[in-house]
Amino acid sequence: MEKRDSDEGDWGLLRDEIRSCRLCRERFGFEPNPIVWGSADSKIMQISQAPSKSVHETGIPFHDLSGQKLRREWYEITDEEFYDVHNFYIVSVGHCYPGKNASGGDRMPPALCAKTWLDREVGLVNNEIYLLVGGAAAKFFFPNRGFTGLVFENLTLRGKPAYVLPHPSPLNIKWFRDNPDFLKYRIREIRRVIHQVLNLPR
Numbered sequence: 791m792e793k794r795d796s797d798e799g800d801w802g803l804l805r806d807e808i809r810s811c812r813l814c815r816e817r818f819g820f821e822p823n824p825i826v827w828g829s830a831d832s833k834i835m836q837i838s839q840a841p842s843k844s845v846h847e848t849g850i851p852f853h854d855l856s857g858q859k860l861r862r863e864w865y866e867i868t869d870e871e872f873y874d875v876h877n878f879y880i881v882s883v884g885h886c887y888p889g890k891n892a893s894g895g896d897r898m899p900p901a902l903c904a905k906t907w908l909d910r911e912v913g914l915v916n917n918e919i920y921l922l923v924g925g926a927a928a929k930f931f932f933p934n935r936g937f938t939g940l941v942f943e944n945l946t947l948r949g950k951p952a953y954v955l956p957h958p959s960p961l962n963i964k965w966f967r968d969n970p971d972f973l974k975y976r977i978r979e980i981r982r983v984i985h986q987v988l989n990l991p992r
């Protein structure tokens with residue numbers, strides 16, 4: 791699968807810097823693998839929490855059950871459309887898999903990652919809309935707002951439309967039980983915007 795396409799300009803230099811980053815090697819206790827997928831002209835910038843272990847190993851973002859649900863059931867797009875670097879810039883507030891915590895869950899991403907890299911990416915990528923997937927991404931951009939309220943609101947981020955989605959993880963059961971309107975109504979509105987931006991004849 792091809793993931794390098796737009797190599798030009800400041801964004802290409804930034805991408806190479808991010809891929810070389812090893813700032814968290816000691817903190818993680820293993821070799822970091824920063825994941826950057828997209829191009830300077832990606833139409834949609836999707837920002838989530840951090841890569842999973844399988845993404846760390848494959849280097850392909852959302853290459854897991856959560857990713858299948860996100861693109862096939864929620865976005866209703868093909869894998870080829872999702873992984874087309876002119877369509878999606880796929881990134882996280884933490885660019886690397888952060889390892890496990892004492893209770894066996896994934897650690898939270900280190901705060902220095904978004905401060906070091908994400909602000910610069912947001913400034914260089916010429917996207918049309920933002921999709922913020924999960925609480926960590928929503929909190930980074932909207933620190934004073936409750937998560938559920940953000941999901942049901944059409945937002946603006948740096949002058950562009952922005953939409954917050956819950957994480958599609960199969961473990962995220964309670965939120966979906968408490969908020970059935972997301973799958974009934976809200977995801978349809980967000981899907982319609984995604985298809986419009988990607989010019990998909992659905």
Ligand code: SF4
Nearest residue numbers: 811813814822886903
């Ligand atoms: S998580 Fe971010 S800051 Fe830490 S090593 Fe990976 S890219 Fe660098």
